[in-house]
Amino acid sequence: MGEKVLISGNEAIAEAAIQAGCRFFFGYPITPQNKIPEYMSERMPQVGGCFVQAESEIAAIYMVFGAAGAGARVMTSSSSPGISLKMEGISYIAGAELPCVIVNVMRGGPGLGGILPSQSDYFQATKGGGHGDYRLLVLAPSTVQEAVDLVMDAFDLADKYRNPVMVLADGYIGQMMEPVEFKKRPPQELPPKDWAIMGAKGRPRNLIKTLYLDPVELEKHNLKLHNKYMEMAKNEVRVENYMTDDAEVIIAAYGTTARIAKTAIKILREKGIRAGLVRPITLFPFPYAAFRKIAERVDDILVVEMNMGQMLEDVKIGVCGKAKIHFYGRTGGIVPSYDEIVDRTEKIVKREAI
């Protein structure tokens, strides 16, 4: 066991990136993620890295494009409205197949919305967000420790697939403090970055681009990307099944909502209701198979989110009509309480009207 430190989620995310070898960070202030760029501005000079406060989220994501294209481990972070601004660049980064990590500490929307926690960017993160036919690998931590572990994984996954990886956290994960261990990790075997821009010394020049005017070439490129996303779906799905073995009712939730659901499940079990949790850790690729399997054993699945039903659609795809799907969401920065989840689950089990 290594040493545990008490640290906020935002600072932990930043430190995890440093320890994963990230030496370039480009950001722009927005609540509730400001501790990430602040921490980076202090830490980067200490480790020989580089922090730039960009003039906008748009500029920040293109600095990421430049640094990722130059072969560096690079990260940016923002919160919902800022992530919307980055979406253009994220599309270009996905198109150019550049590895980088993007952290979204979600707040309520649409528009400026609010500054309190939310999960309302699920669609944006998992279904494209920017223009064009592309996918991000999306990791959703539900504790600060998991945020640390996933940020470290994110850099390896980005390099492995030459793809942007998004860590989708929410304002709670970002701002709460928890004891965390920064685990030493064995170095991963990763593909060489022989495509990177480093000056054409002793080799033909490298070109990083997204323009394919010939439709045959563009289709070829799109198919190549698609095959990569299918590889991710085959290899990278992560899901936690919590007390599902004997469960009569399943709660589906991720991130902060999932940890509240765990408390609700303990209370429900004390009341004699055998509830369990299926918690997607990767939102893309989504653990459809886990839901397909569980739907063969249970009649009811309650999806709980801090939005009005976004992951809900993926759960429906996974379940494919084999179980009844219910939804409970709080939004606008309001977090569902375990009492509310308990109450809703009891009503479902007892077939009471909601």
Add this chain to the structure above:
Amino acid sequence: MLKKVFGRPESMFPITTHYCPGCGHGIIHRLLAEVIDEFGIHEKVVGVAPVGCSVLIYNYINCDMYEAAHGRAPAIATGCKRVHPDLIVFTYQGDGDLASIGTAEIIHAAARGEKITVLFVNNAVYGMTGGQMAPTTIIGQKTTTSPYGRTPKREGYPVRVAEMLATLDGAVYIARVAVHKPKYIIAAKKALRKAFETQMRGLGFSLVEFLSQCPTNWGMPPQESVEWVERKMLPYYPLGEFKTPEAKQPLKDA
């Protein structure tokens, strides 16, 4: 005894360009390639292509290159230069790219004193999309989106990029040149050399604004477009050096 006195720069691929007859891009590309050759920096130079007619510059200049989104080239150049301070990074941008959609990126790259070199091609029109009004379209000029001619009352005033950026302390070398006549081309190359030298000496941000002709979208033969630069553009966009390393006070760290 035969002696080769003129040839294609080695940094240019041996192909013809897609540019229209009379277009200035070909000349500016060539100047760029000559400067790269003369400094012997082919293996250290990195280009960032814009959105616009010159997006395909990487088909002609043989060096490591990025293709940027519209207006974002200075941010990409920043990311690259921060990772590899020893590389020599340039962006090549048109007026729509740099002076309209990319104003934030260019101003802040200059303000930060990013050690990059910008080739800014001002032909007073959006070329690739078919001749719409640019931020640099001059008063009275007709385009497909200013069909009655640009008026200050309706469309506002054209932007003088070189003068504007020269006000920033991070900008070390800023010049405006033209390429419509040989004497201007010779001066343009000198300015471009100085701009790259500024970067190679690690002094800060450098930019050369090239007034360039676009006969196709100006709706005139190439020969007339040369005169149009002389008569219409030069009075509004005076040539010269607006900032030089000699005039710059060294930055003091607090």
